[in-house]
Amino acid sequence: MTARLPPLTRRKSDARVRGAARHALVPARLDQALIARAKVEWESAVDSVPELICLLDAQRRVVRINRSVERWGFSPLRAALGLNMHRILHPHCSGRRCVLNRGLKELWSTLPDHGRATLHLEDPTLGKVLAFEGQRIGLPGDRASLQTKSYALLVVSDVTELTRTQEELRLLNERLEGRVRERTLELEQSNDALREEIRRRELAEAALFASRNELRNLSIQLMRAQEIERKRIARELHDSVGQSLSAIKYTLEHTVQLVLKPTLGDAMSRLSQAVDQVQRLIGEVRSISADLRPKVLDDLGVASAVRGFCRQWAEVYQDIQLTVHVSVEDDDVPEALRTIIFRTVQEALNxxxxxxxASHAWVTIHRQDGELAVEIADDGSGFSGGARLSGTRTGLGLRGLRERxxxxxxxxxxxxxxGKGTRLRIAWSVQDPSAAQGQVA
Ligand SMILES: Nc1ncnc2c1ncn2[C@@H]1O[C@H](COP(=O)(O)OP(=O)(O)OP(=O)(O)O)[C@@H](O)[C@H]1O
Ligand SMILES: [Mg+2]
Ligand SMILES: [Zn+2]
Structure with a gap:
């Protein structure tokens, strides 16, 4: 700060002038001391900031500079005065093709217009990132403009660390965003997979529910069929075995009468009549039992049982020509499959x-490439929706076969x-019969 002294003029009397001068001398000394103190305070404040601060004249030469020029390792403070900033920072550089030199010139060229300009550059010579902030001083209305030759204030900050940290942060951020994107994608994918899994399970559940329902219906129908079958057997026993036994009992009672009173007739002929009746009854019981389960199935095996059944069937249904081709032997068929194969042929032929x-029917049982297959076909009327065996059909036969x-x-x-006939096939994959008898693969 500069104090304004009252102008010395000779217009007033000497006494008044001397008095005024005496009066003004003491405050002037005081002001000098204050100014000096303020200068020191101000300079030490400016010296203590980490930035390089300097005042430049209109020719870009340093007029004042703070101690940072020494702390940063450039020239001593006094030697820096009069130099331009490029010369201070690059003492050995010619300036040609120098980014710093070019940058500083550009910064300088924009100062008169804008009053303020900034520059941020990575200086390969110093290996630092520097930020420059120029501020035009001495513009009209500026207090310092009259007395100083200062043209601009230049503040240089070393932002190497800051820039490095910012760059690291940016990279970190980028990596983080990448990870977030990856993770989001993974989550989306696993979400999709989960949705798919839920859909699959729902379908499986629905299928399970449907098959459970069907199974329940089937077992209800099976119980009904069992009841009907029991009634049939009971009726058969009553009608054939019961009747025959009554007849035999009657014949035997009559024979007893004849033995007691031989005059009434020939007991021997009655007895042989009873023997005939018993013989017939044996035949009837055998046929009922064979109907329930052919003995040959357990005694010999399925091939013999099927051949036997086909023979009987062909005798009964003579207007249907039956071709039987059973190329397996009894022992070729695993025990676990005997009953189902026999029941399949029985149900299909029935x-x-x-x-x-139909006018023609075929029964084939063969074993090939580890597969055992039973096929029954006809050239008859056929039916629709055969492959689905839909629940609308009330018959038990085919659905029972499918379950079995x-x-x-x-x-x-x-x-x-x-109109195109029917072909029914069941196949199992089976192991080599010599390796494991009775095993179903
Ligand atoms: N070989 C065939 N030719 C024509 N239609 C058939 C043949 N086999 C089955 N069907 C049709 O399929 C239906 C279902 O057969 P399925 O054996 O399940 O029952 P069903 O024979 O009617 O009764 P069940 O077998 O319970 O005594 C039959 O009612 C019939 O309409
Ligand atoms: Mg049937
Ligand atoms: Zn340079």
């Missing part, structure tokens, strides 16, 4: 007799179309 109105096939590890395939 269906042909009941529904098909499923439980024994096989698969039932029904191929039928109205």
């Amino acid at each position: 269906n042909i007799a009941k529904h098909a109105a 096939a499923r439980h024994s590890g096989g698969r039932l395939h029904v191929d039928s179309e109205p």
